[in-house]
Amino acid sequence: MQNAKCQNANECKMSNVMALEVAVGTYDGGGEIRERSFRFAVRVVRLCQHLDERPGVGRTLGRQLIRSGTSVGANLEEAKAGHSRADFVAKCSISLKEARETHYWLRLVAETELVAKDRLVPMLAECDEITRVLGAIIVATRSHTR
Numbered sequence: 001m002q003n004a005k006c007q008n009a010n011e012c013k014m015s016n017v018m019a020l021e022v023a024v025g026t027y028d029g030g031g032e033i034r035e036r037s038f039r040f041a042v043r044v045v046r047l048c049q050h051l052d053e054r055p056g057v058g059r060t061l062g063r064q065l066i067r068s069g070t071s072v073g074a075n076l077e078e079a080k081a082g083h084s085r086a087d088f089v090a091k092c093s094i095s096l097k098e099a100r101e102t103h104y105w106l107r108l109v110a111e112t113e114l115v116a117k118d119r120l121v122p123m124l125a126e127c128d129e130i131t132r133v134l135g136a137i138i139v140a141t142r143s144h145t146r
Contacts, residue, residue: 033133034080037073037095040126044069044102047123051114058114061105068101072130089141096134103127 044065051062072095079091106127110120 033130033137034073034076036126036133037076037130040123040130041070041073043123043126047109047115047120051109054114057112058109061109061112061114065102065105065109068098068105071095071098072102072134085141085144089138092134092138092141096131096138099127099131099134103131 048062048066048069051058051065075091075095075098079088079095082088082091103124106120106124109115110117110124
């Protein structure tokens with residue numbers, strides 16, 4: 001069982017990366033979920049550009065969506081450089097909260113028909129999958145800390 005605190009920054013970085021890899025079943029530096037969240041953020045930006053062209057509520061919802069949708073990946077990048085497992089889990093937890101919020105905004109955009117529901121189904125599914133992976137990362141990291 002590893003200590004919750006690392007002896008040096010490189011050891012912390014490696015243990016955080018390993019926790020990501022354990023959770024997603026790959027050994028690629030945790031890059032899969034980070035890359036996936038980045039690609040998702042690109043899709044969110046494009047959707048928000050479309051929403052920004054619409055006056056009124058579409059623009060307002062787009063601003064909420066862009067904040068949460070791009071924050072998922074940004075916090076995962078921060079998690080990779082975490083100083084401890086606790087810091088890593090905290091950053092991943094923020095990513096998870098942002099993913100859940102993003103899912104909410106996507107559902108709202110779909111239900112209010114600002115964008116056709118069928119066009120948002122793939123984004124909703126991807127957001128849901130990212131949420132599940134982040135949850136698994138957090139659980140796996142916490143269980144390895146104990």
